[in-house]
Amino acid sequence: MTIRSQGRSASQPRPIKITPKYLKNPTGSVLIEYGDTKVLCSASVEETVPNWMRGTRGQGWVTAEYSLLPGSTVDRTRRERQHLSGRTQEIQRLIGRSLRSVVDMKLLGERTIIVDCDVIQADGGTRTASVTGGYVALKLAIESLIKQNKIRTNPLRDAVAAVSLGLFEDQIFVDLDYQEDLKADVDLNVVMTASGQLLEVQGTAEKRPYTREQLNKMLDLASSALNEVFDEQNAALA
Secondary structure (H helix, E strand, O other), X not given: OXXXXXXXXXXXXXXXXXXXXXXXXXXXXXXXXXXXXEEEEEEEXXXXXXXXXXXXXXXXXXXXXXXXXXXXXXXXXOOOOOOOOHHHHHHHHHHHHHHHOOEOHHHHOOOEEEEEEEEEEOOOOHHHHHHHHHHHHHHHHHHHHXXXXXXXXXXXXXXXXXXXXXXXXXXXXXXOOHHHHHHOOEEEEEEEEOOOOEEEEEEEEOOOOOOHHHHHXXXXXXXXXXXXXXXXXXXXXX
């Protein structure tokens, strides 16, 4: 664990690349790469809301879907045709919650933005890459709606991104790839806004417990790493 992918230090995230407007048809789209993890994120707009939201005085909705493409993993991943696995449901709910937390639904208007996150190559951190790329796709879609005069006021309150961390033999590592994730004693995913507020912290002790002090240190390292991620988001949107 002392020698990491790309020769990076324990606190250094993998190289991040965000390619905006990667697809022609969606209102917003990006290809995001966290090292060898690659996720295609697209945001599509529907001029309607779910049935349970109708009659809510013009309030909109943001939701997300997530999938691993068959060739994205070493062993072929089966397509989930009817029943989504518990892992898939948990991840897409995480993405949806994260994105909704920074959107004023009343300013969005009575419409739905669906953010699809399709993993085309998985090497750890697919959910964190999906949150980060999903936000950029969402913002591109909202900017398009503003240009079309469908939205008068930007409903985005903040930016959002995510990063993973791991604890191995009392050393903390930022942005784990797949091989590092397999060996980690603790697996932590942190979702945060650009203003430094926490949206979600998912921490699991895989092999042995961890201390409050270690958790605090992991959160500090996550905040530092995400500053780099927000810079990459801004560069892509610029």
